[in-house]
Structure formats: C-alpha cells, structure tokens
Amino acid sequence: MPKQEKKSMSWLLRYLKPVRMRLVLLLIILLTSTGLQLLNPQIIKRFIDTAASGGVVSSLIQLAGLFLIIAIFNQLLTVAVSYLGNDVAWRATNQLRGDLLKHCLGLDMRFHNVKTPGEMIERVDGDVTSISNFFAMFIVQVIGSFVLLAGILGFMFTINTPIALVMTVFTLVSILFMVFIRNMGVQSSKNEREASASLFGMIEERIAGIEDVQANGHVPYVMNRFYRLMRIVFLKGRRAWMLRVIPWNTTVILFAIAVTAVLMLGVHNYMQGAISLGTLFLIYQYTQMLNDPIEMLGDQVQEFQKAKSGMLRSRELLSLSSEIRDGKRDTLPAGALGLEFEHVHFSYNEDKPVLRDISFEIKPGERLGIIGRTGSGKSSLSRVLLRLYNLNQGVIRVGGQDITELTLPALYRRVGMVTQDVQLFDGTLRDNLTLFNSEVSDNMIMETTERLGLRQWIDTQPEGVDTHLKAGGSSLSAGEAQLFALTRVFLTEPSLVILDEPSSRLDAATEMLLQQAVDELMKQCTGIIIAHRLATLDQVDQIMVLSDGEIVEFGAREELANNPDSHYARLRMTGREEELA
Structure with missing residues (x-):
C-alpha cells in the first residue's frame, strides 16, 4: 500500500476508535449472518436429494421450516447490520465534520475571503458524506464479502476440487484487478467534488445577493453561469463515473466466463453420476452467491474512489494553518484599556497598501x-x-500589551x-x-x-x-x-x-x-x-x-x-x- 494511502487510512481510523465497541458488535452480527447465508443452500441441497430419493414428507417439511426460520432470522440480522453500519459511519464522520468546521472557523480572514459559504458547505459536508457512505458499507460489504468468499470456496473444495479451483481463480483475478485499478478514478472524483463546490458557491453567492440580481436584471446572466457550471459538473461527473465503473464491467465479464465453466463442469459430473442433483444445485447456488460479494467489492471500489477524493480534500483543508498565531498572555489590566498603534503597516495584497505608518495613542476612557x-x-x-489579519509591520498595544502576545480569547x-x-x-x-x-x-x-x-x-x-x-x-x-x-x-x-x-x-x-x-x-x-x-x-x-x-x-x-x-x-x-x- 502506498505511503500516502497508509496515512489516509490511519488518519481515518482515528475517527473509528470511539466507536470500536460498536464495530466489534457489528462484526459478530456480520459473521453470524454470513454463516447463515452459507447454511441455507446446504438445507436446499438436502431437501432436493431427499425429495429425489423419495424421502418422507415430514423430513421435507422440517427442512422447509428450518430454511424459512433461518431466512427470516438472517433478514433481521441484515437489517441490524445495515443499521449498525450506518450508525458507526455517521458517528465517526460527524466527528470529522466537527473537526473540519472548527478548523475552518479558526482560519484567518485571508482564507475566508476567497471561499464562499456554499463551497465551504460542500467541503465540510459533501466531501465527508462520501467518506460516510464508504464507511457505512465498507465493514458490511468488504469484510462481509471476504468472509462469504472464503466460506463459499471452502465448502466448494469439500465438494469438487476442479470446480473450486475455477471459482478460486475467478475470485483472485477479480480481486487483484480491482486492487490494481482502485485509484483510477480518484483524481476524476476529486475534480467532480471541486466542480460541485464551485457550483454550490455560485448558487449561495447569487441567492445572498438576490436583491441586486433582481433589481439590476441579472437573472439571465446568473442562469448562464449556472448552466455553464452545471455542464462542467456533468462532464467531470461523467468522466469520474466512467472510470469508476470499469471494475464492475470487468467483473461482469469474468463472472460470465466463470459461471459457464462451472456449470459445464457441474453438469458433466452429474451426467457421470459423480454428484447428486442436490449437489449440482448447490454448486449453481454457490456460484451465484459468489457473484454477490464480487459485485459488492466492485461497488466498494467505486465508493473508495469517491471516499478517497473526499479524504484528500479533507486532509488538504485540515493541513491549512492560520497566519494568526495565538499568544500566551491571558490577562489585561482592569478597567478601561488604552490603545496604541506604533508604525503600523498593513495590506490585503502586497502591491496595494491599505494602512501606511499609522501611529497614535488614546488613553484609557x-x-x-x-x-x-x-x-x-x-x-x-x-x-x-x-x-482578523496580521500586520505587515508595526505594533498594536492594548492596555500596554502587544496584541500578538495575547491569547485571542483574552483579547475578545x-x-x-x-x-x-x-x-x-x-x-x-x-x-x-x-x-x-x-x-x-x-x-x-x-x-x-x-x-x-x-x-x-x-x-x-x-x-x-x-x-x-x-x-x-x-x-x-x-x-x-x-x-x-x-x-x-x-x-x-x-x-x-x-x-x-x-x-x-x-x-x-x-x-x-x-x-x-x-x-x-x-x-x-x-x-x-x-x-x-x-x-x-x-x-x-x-x-x-x-x-x-x-x-x-x-x-x-x-x-x-x-x-x-x-x-x-x-x-x-x-x-x-x-x-x-
């Protein structure tokens, strides 16, 4: 795993630590659900073989009842897994949202002057939502998929080794391919998020100035800007989507090849009398079940690309630092405070001074x-x-104290x-x-x-x-x-x-x-x-x-x-x- 990817994952794991007990419970429920998914085809196999051999009706009814009970219980576990997965995701990412907002509020005005509220909403909420969606299903689908794959292949090796080898090769090729191309759509997904942020920023800016827009007849201009930005979002979104669906398309092709090979081998063995009709159905059922976790992994590769772009943008935001450095002094003299400016120079841009050599003093009161x-x-x-800004040069004193030596709360x-x-x-x-x-x-x-x-x-x-x-x-x-x-x-x-x-x-x-x-x-x-x-x-x-x-x-x-x-x-x-x- 690349160094940057390791940093991203370790950074995200920080937010999962507070919900680790919920994660443990989620994994237990998930393993139980996976076990039940593997068990039900075995019950159907026994049902078919019992019926084909002229077994008693009571045995068939018992098998059918057991199948129904397991199916209902497994559905309840699926609901619990989905709920807990989303709960873990929101608890973890809400903390990230809070950290991003707090960090933004602590950045200086030079940062906020170039960022619209709409863009900041997209950075604080939109990017994190993609991470949350990934978190919500990552444990359920990725870990669950690997457990299910391992269970299916393990059972298949006890039934028929050649068929199990075909399924194993298909699984390994699909997973290796998805790992190999997992970052293909990350940059495009990041560009898509940036385009969305620009669109939301424009909408917020125009709505905030609605009086000027309407009074000056600028609605056509605003709509023109809106359609232009929408087109950019569409084009970048389409490119990102096309790159993200490559893993899914590839697994569909591989699965079609694998199913054909497995069914041909299964039918051949059945015709030779090597396996029963129930076992043939079991092989077919496990082959179909094999596709589900592979598809889930493909979907999660897409979600991973979205999430990683959100991670990169969130980390970029958190890496920004304010030019305003907090001082250490926490006290000021009691009563009214005097004020002194000493040779103060300040500019928003280097080529355009705003304050030039300002010096004056006013006494307390x-x-x-x-x-x-x-x-x-x-x-x-x-x-x-x-x-709100740092000086280019000079000193400002409040109550005789240099304001750069004061903590911001003490000043405010x-x-x-x-x-x-x-x-x-x-x-x-x-x-x-x-x-x-x-x-x-x-x-x-x-x-x-x-x-x-x-x-x-x-x-x-x-x-x-x-x-x-x-x-x-x-x-x-x-x-x-x-x-x-x-x-x-x-x-x-x-x-x-x-x-x-x-x-x-x-x-x-x-x-x-x-x-x-x-x-x-x-x-x-x-x-x-x-x-x-x-x-x-x-x-x-x-x-x-x-x-x-x-x-x-x-x-x-x-x-x-x-x-x-x-x-x-x-x-x-x-x-x-x-x-x-």
Whole structure:
C-alpha cells in the first residue's frame, strides 16, 4: 500500500476508535449472518436429494421450516447490520465534520475571503458524506464479502476440487484487478467534488445577493453561469463515473466466463453420476452467491474512489494553518484599556497598501472618532486591532500589551466591536443577545436594552426575550438590528469597544436615542467610533482623519474644531465628508 494511502487510512481510523465497541458488535452480527447465508443452500441441497430419493414428507417439511426460520432470522440480522453500519459511519464522520468546521472557523480572514459559504458547505459536508457512505458499507460489504468468499470456496473444495479451483481463480483475478485499478478514478472524483463546490458557491453567492440580481436584471446572466457550471459538473461527473465503473464491467465479464465453466463442469459430473442433483444445485447456488460479494467489492471500489477524493480534500483543508498565531498572555489590566498603534503597516495584497505608518495613542476612557472617505482604511484599522489579519509591520498595544502576545480569547473578552452588518442566529432573543451565554441574567438584558432603546420592541414580542428569531433577522428592521448588535456587545461589558458606522442604518430620532445610550454605556470603557455622520462624533475626545491609509490629521476634537485650517473644521463647515482630500 502506498505511503500516502497508509496515512489516509490511519488518519481515518482515528475517527473509528470511539466507536470500536460498536464495530466489534457489528462484526459478530456480520459473521453470524454470513454463516447463515452459507447454511441455507446446504438445507436446499438436502431437501432436493431427499425429495429425489423419495424421502418422507415430514423430513421435507422440517427442512422447509428450518430454511424459512433461518431466512427470516438472517433478514433481521441484515437489517441490524445495515443499521449498525450506518450508525458507526455517521458517528465517526460527524466527528470529522466537527473537526473540519472548527478548523475552518479558526482560519484567518485571508482564507475566508476567497471561499464562499456554499463551497465551504460542500467541503465540510459533501466531501465527508462520501467518506460516510464508504464507511457505512465498507465493514458490511468488504469484510462481509471476504468472509462469504472464503466460506463459499471452502465448502466448494469439500465438494469438487476442479470446480473450486475455477471459482478460486475467478475470485483472485477479480480481486487483484480491482486492487490494481482502485485509484483510477480518484483524481476524476476529486475534480467532480471541486466542480460541485464551485457550483454550490455560485448558487449561495447569487441567492445572498438576490436583491441586486433582481433589481439590476441579472437573472439571465446568473442562469448562464449556472448552466455553464452545471455542464462542467456533468462532464467531470461523467468522466469520474466512467472510470469508476470499469471494475464492475470487468467483473461482469469474468463472472460470465466463470459461471459457464462451472456449470459445464457441474453438469458433466452429474451426467457421470459423480454428484447428486442436490449437489449440482448447490454448486449453481454457490456460484451465484459468489457473484454477490464480487459485485459488492466492485461497488466498494467505486465508493473508495469517491471516499478517497473526499479524504484528500479533507486532509488538504485540515493541513491549512492560520497566519494568526495565538499568544500566551491571558490577562489585561482592569478597567478601561488604552490603545496604541506604533508604525503600523498593513495590506490585503502586497502591491496595494491599505494602512501606511499609522501611529497614535488614546488613553484609557478616551473616545476616538475616525473619519475618512470610503477606502481610506477605517474598517481595516479595526480588523487589524481585532487580529482578523496580521500586520505587515508595526505594533498594536492594548492596555500596554502587544496584541500578538495575547491569547485571542483574552483579547475578545475585553475588546468588543459593532459592525455595519449584524449577524443574527436561529434561536431566541436571549440567545442572540447573549450569544448563547446562559450566565447573563434577564435583569441585565432588560436593563441594557432599556438604556439602548430596544426594550420597547422586546415588550411587543409574543414571548419577550424567549421569542424565537430566524437566522438572518428578517423580522427586524435595520435600526432594530443595529440596536441589537450594540446590546450584544455591551452585555459583554467590554473595556474597549469599536463602533463601525453605528448610526449608518438609523433614522434621526433613533440615532439621537442611540447616541444618548452610547454616551452613558461608554463611560466605563475606551471607545473608537468610525463614522460617516459628523454628528456622531460630537462627544468624542480625539479625532483622526484618514486618507489613502494615512493619518492626515489627529488631535483633540475641540482644538481641531476651533482651528479653521483643520480638515475636521472644514468638514464641519461644509457638513460633507466628501470634502476630505
């Protein structure tokens, strides 16, 4: 077995260890079922020979009853084997699904920026499903097939050696051929999975942007893309299928040759009086039974090719590592946290800098307002602060600690962020507000929502904080969703909070209410407010003006407001951020 294949199998066996006792039970049932399959033809042989020799009716009835009992019991065992096989497969591969999802959630944003949700669903679930299908039937069909083959050939050698040799040669040639070509369709199966992932990614992307698609008349374009990708899936799927069915077609031909030879030998022996009619039937029955495990092995070669492509893609995914390395420090100073950027450089792509030599400092409890045109680097500044990306150069300190030396949980416990896009989950209001943290009390939830102006909306819900929300938050208005996000962050009692365009989705009245709540809630923490509306910054202590990733102005808000030559003062006079140069 090639080295890579050994690694793949040892990697998969890791997931079978937790269900090893179920595997033992499955094997016991499987061996029992196989034994019964071998026994029933022997009963039919005795029945035929007894009838042919004029045996008593009572003996025939007993043999028929025994055959029926064994057949029913064997059918029950077959159901149990199928159930246990699928149970083992799902238990093992569900752990793999969990590991893949956890690993993906731990990868940095550079990875997620190039992977669509639809593609990730295919990687986490689709690839593993092919492994699960293989697992479900591998023990039942592969091990069961070998046991059945060994039993059939063993019996045949006790009946007729020449016929047994013919059947043995057929079996060995079929198995060796399947082993030899077992990897023939792996790469094509892998290409098929990749094509499916691209198709699902496109569908998810277009459905997510359905408003733009419909409003701009892009439905024909989307359908054209869909049909093109579907054609690619079809062509790659057809090629993979054609390569996978070669083992089956080959075994069909070999089986036809073997059956012809065995029947000719059997009839010859019967005509010579060397064997009875019941033995001739037994030889025929065992020959037919021989085909079943061979076909099963052929089917499993196809499933193996699908599963191996899933294994390779899953291992590739698990081998990826995040560029964000966790630090070792787990504590930060109590109270509001200061923030310092020291010569920070950052870019998403090497040829396009986003932040250039950013240096500033805000003291604990101060508020910094950041303004600048779209693309000036405002949101990027918050992303590097939260370590969603690594810096190209420079240092960011929170509470005097280099953020690269902190563990990510330590950083996220004390630093909160409210983005423009609010993600709501399928769960209750309480779950969404606390992010499934049961330790947050209802009193704290009600007090915070009261101060943020969300309490009145909660009171209108049929079950209050126990009201169920659907994923995506379609039942909330834009303003309510924004207040929702603010409540969620402030329930964590952060020491440093970033508000990214907090009022961008609110009307004037709601914005005023929000501003009052933010002013009160931010008394105990340091704040960074990224804003388009200058009114949002009336209560900040410092102002930073960004342009093309550089600080063009930084200072106390009042000083800049009173300086007619400052960018901030000119913006206040014009009331338009677009005047920023």
